[in-house]
Amino acid sequence: MQTTLLTKENILLQQESTSWQEAIKKAAQPLLRNGNVTKQYVEAMIQSVLDAGPYIVLMPGFALAHARSEDGVCRLGLSAMTLNTPISFGSPNDPVKVIFCLAAIDPTSHLELMGELAEVLARDSIIDRLANVETPEAFIQLLEETRS
Structure with a gap:
């Protein structure tokens, strides 16, 4: 994974919402x-979810929040968060335990990252395992x- 994007400082664990x-x-x-994004991007x-529905909930327990680059992306970035109590987005794949936020600077710059992420997330029980790690370092190591 492009760990230069997902650093330990960009991982929030066991949050409540x-x-x-x-x-x-x-x-x-x-x-x-x-400084990857502006408040407008958030x-x-x-x-985008209010307008289009919970399309960002890509698989059981996992959401990939994003918007268009022109909505306030300053540079490519990725963050991740796990939730103590999973959240409902109104999707058949609810409840969500792990959320990634993607900031892409254009429609193609993030495609390699998305391919890598899809490959990792297709593994059995990875969402549950990510949701239960105790340190950002362990989160990155698991990814x-x-x-491999």
Whole structure:
């Protein structure tokens, strides 16, 4: 995995959220802090779900929050968050335990990362395993090991 994008500083573990909107905002905090995205981008991620439904819940327990690059992406970035109490997005794949936030600078810059992520997430029980790690280092290590 492109671990230069998903650093330990960009991983939030065992968080609590009362709604999917709050969960997206929390998961995006590392990207905001690092200057990858603007506040407008975070709001655009939420608005895209309000407009199009919970399409970001790609598989049981996993959501990939994102919006268009012109909505406030400053540079390519990725963050991840696990939830103590899974959240419902209104999807058949609910409840969500792991949320990634993707900030892509254009429609193609993130395709390699998406391919790697899809390969890893297709593994049995990976979402449950990611949801239960105790350190950001263990989160990254699990992604790397699963990819091998």
